Amino acid sequence: MFELWMTLIPILIADVVNPVLFAFLVYAAGTDRPVVNCCAVLLGHTLAYYLAGIVIAVGIEQISDHLSHPQLIDYIIGFVIGLILLWVGYLSWKTQSKEQTEENRTVTP
Structure with missing residues (x-):
């Protein structure tokens, strides 16, 4: 149990400095019931x-269980995504080489 707290305490300290939570707490502290509202914000945040x-x-x-035993559809989806990424890379390379040739042209008066 002690090892768990040694892991959780740095996470909790970093989370307390969370600017969004801090902003909500400042807002809740400015209401007509600051203690109740601050406790509600902290409880809601912790529960979430x-x-x-x-x-x-x-x-x-x-x-993890699903990916440890892939099926045929997983390979098909991976193949299609790979083809799409290759096509996007080709289009990016083609556009970049076209822009470089246009930059090499000099305009003379």
Whole structure:
């Protein structure tokens, strides 16, 4: 348990300095019930981070399980994405070489 806290404390310290959370806390402190509103903001923030962590942990596990046993459709999707990236790279190279030839031309009066 102590090792877990040694990992979490730097994350929590960095999160406290989060400018968005800090701005919401400053806003909540300026309302007519500052303590209640600040506690609500902190509780909501903590709950959102906790739920997002659970969703990410479960999602990464499912993605990892799926990618450890790829199927034919995974290879097809990868091939299509690779072809698209090669085409975009070719178009970028073609446009760049055309711009360089236009820059080499000199306009004489």
